[in-house]
Ligand SMILES: Nc1ncnc2c1ncn2[C@@H]1O[C@H](COP(=O)(O)OP(=O)(O)OP(=O)(O)O)[C@@H](O)[C@H]1O
């Protein structure tokens with residue numbers, strides 16, 4: 001049985017509001033891959049998206065404080081709500097509870113296991129790496145609202161250059177090593193450090209480009225960035 005671990009960015013599930021069309025299409029794509037490959041199962045680790053950022057901002061505005069743990073717990077709550085929605089969508093394929101501690105004893109009885117945020121100090125990317133290690137996955141598929149890594153944040157510099165392949169050391173030099181709640185980076189620094197230690201490969205790709213996602217799952221050529 002091959003276990004594919006997907007870090008499903010909140011930026012595509014709930015960018016601002018819930019992206020119902022995306023979730024429907026994503027469901028059908030995953031279901032069709034499960035149908036055609038009976039040796040496949042998925043772990044979907046769901047991020048916090050717009051609600052995580054909005055509630056974290058609200059906390060900062062209301063209190064004037066910047067407590068990291070407080071913001072992380074707010075973000076974690078958002079990931080858990082989003083994950084519960086995804087679990088309900090995959091009702092037929094996922095009967096196990098949403099995983100909120102990737103190190104605890106886990107049942108994986110169906111074809112899909114859904115996970116959410118665990119504890120402060122990192123993002124759901126880290127939880128995906130921990131689950132990947134547990135279930136023997138050699139790579140993590142990180143789906144977000146960008147099609148690949150760029151030399152700089154493309155939202156800040158539209159002229160930033162595309163990077164299709166990068167080493168862990170160069171990636172970590174680019175994004176830094178420090179964790180801040182709600183950090184908008186293609187893969188979080190704490191997760192990057194752990195993935196590097198484990199010798200794991202991460203594929204960054206657009207979650208919204210479903211044809212491309214299908215190519216990745218079929219191990220065909222795709223648009224994205226490989227970090228290894
Ligand atoms: N060098 C870079 N290349 C590409 N994107 C970058 C880069 N640096 C920063 N980013 C930003 O990272 C964002 C993706 O991270 P973000 O945390 O928003 O996604 P996510 O993981 O899908 O969502 P969430 O964290 O809510 O689960 C992009 O929209 C982009 O603005």
Ligand SMILES: O=c1ccn([C@@H]2O[C@H](COP(=O)(O)O)[C@@H](O)[C@H]2O)c(=O)[nH]1
Nearest residue numbers: 047048072075076117118120123124182
């Ligand atoms: O294990 C976790 C997972 C998440 N958080 C906090 O939640 C937000 C949103 O998660 P994303 O994966 O970035 O969507 C994240 O920025 C953290 O603040 C956490 O603390 N621990």
